[in-house]
Amino acid sequence: MAKYLLKRIFYLLLTLFIVITVTFFLMKLLPGTPLQNQQKLSPSEQHLILKQYGLTKPIWQQYLTYVGGVLHGNFGTSFQFSDQPVSYLISSRIGPSLLLGTQAMILGVVPGILVGALGAIKKNTWVDTTTTIVSILGISIPSFVLAVLLQYFIGLKLHLLPIADWGGFAYTVLPTIALAASPFADTARFTRTEMVDVLNSDYIELARAKGLSKWGVIYHHALRNSLIPVVTIIGPLAVNIMTGSMVIENIFSIPGIGEQFVKSILTNDYPTIMAVTIVYSVMLMVVLLITDIVYGIIDPRIRISGKSN
């Protein structure tokens, strides 16, 4: 297990390096400079500032400098918020994003599994139809549309929850729902399909033949086996939530890294773009690693055994 983990972490770092490289060069293809909105400055002044930030050097030199900095834990300073180190910017803003992401993941996946399982157990009844309709809606309505609808009806009309901004738990509810809708729908649909398959399998028939009750069969045999494939979609769902959060954080004015990412791209704030990309990549890769470990825990067939190798 330790060997496996070490190997995975090595690959994680390798992937990260590739991500950094590709992002760096793609970013440099973006039109404009960090100073494109500073028309008051004369060209010579602009050149001086760019030179100060090392942006006049050839791109490969800039790349080497950047990678060297990252290796030393130095992510540079932000262009838009002068003199603020990017690491500080991110660490002060990652809290809301992580909180929202985690809440949305839990709110999406757990009820998704339950609703999907229920749909499969009550297959071809009104329960199944209702859950199917709900999940189709969840998949087809984009999160930003849902976000605006929630703001309008629950925030503006009913005054139940704050429309935007960041404060206590109440402020997280609407953005979490908006973010969780699509993972919920995906999980529900996927779980239903898997569960229907599993409930038709021979070992479920054998469990019934053993004399287990209907719910005993589901709890002891069907659920775990249906969850194995569901675990595999958690990675893609995490991506879903991360990308969704960029838009959602903007709509709800949440001071998270998603919002910052969008701003930094609009202003060509190179160090921030790079740093946020790195943070997103690391989060995604950690989610994938955890998924793989969980996968091994529920499915003994792919468990990493210490004996082999």
Add this chain to the structure above:
Amino acid sequence: MQSKENILEVNHLKINFKTYAGTVKAIRDVSFNLKKGETLAIVGESGSGKTVTTRSIMGLLANNAVVAGGNVLFHGQDVLKMSQRELENLRGAKIAQIFQDPMTSLDPTMRIGRQIAEPLMVHKGVKKAKAMAQALEMMKLVGITDAENRINDYPHQFSGGMRQRIVIAIALINYPEILIADEPTTALDVTIQAQILDLMRELQDKIETSIIFITHDLGVVAGMADRVAVMYAGKIVEFGTVDEIFYNPKHPYTWGLLSSMPTLDTNGDELPSIPGTPPDLLDPPKGDAFAARNSYALKIDTEKEPPFFKVSDTHYAATWLLHPDAPKVTPPEQIIERQKKFAKMQQQLEDKKLHHKVEETEEQP
């Protein structure tokens, strides 16, 4: 060990399946009984209704199945009228089942010890530790080597033959009165088949269970069963003791089945087969369902269903050929050979009896 007591009686069972295409009459008036300690083989080709019949005994019919008539009496109680709760108490405790494919019939995510112990825990409320100990005993009984170390393994760590032993252990852990074996060796290769059959025979003696053995392989039947029922298109067409079915078959369908089975005496280069396919049970034909494939069919076969004609006290066949007015037909050559053997066997039996009687009389002073 065998007694006259019927522990299971199936009477005039009729089961239909509602499908989009219409009502499929899968079981069309099936009756048989099972005595304590005996092995009854139900033989027939795919789709003849063997599996549906046994499903109804377990109360495990699919949702779209409708019982159109008849009853299944287990110790006089109608299984078809039982509540879900009563059925759950029956399954895995009094009636257990072995499935066809051991590769798919075990839960891939549960340790096998736990899977074997589960029926004990469900039915007898045995605590886990004690149930696991009994599961270990059962694993040894069904011949799983190194059982102590393997009790916590998962199904994928076992071979097909071993998995079928595990399935058998699950079925037998509560010492059921009836064991339904639904083609238990079909998915296994031939050498493993023989091992599993030996094991079942051995365990039947130890556990004193009755077995309903479903198969399409007559070769397997010969060594396993006491009695045989031959099913065709949702009906039993002939039943009798193993010897009667193998050596004195009366129904042309049984002739066909036996002729298409290679034996040591088979010579010639082509194995005969039964022409055609079974009838569509959405709309079963009038008269004898086998008539269309039967080269011995009489005119009446297409008009009126044949009743059972008695051949002996234990042997009945549903074919008009046994009617006193029916023309005499010559069965296939292979069947005649078999009947000759049967006559010889009967003769030897008679001789022995006579011999015994003579000895007995001699012994009397």
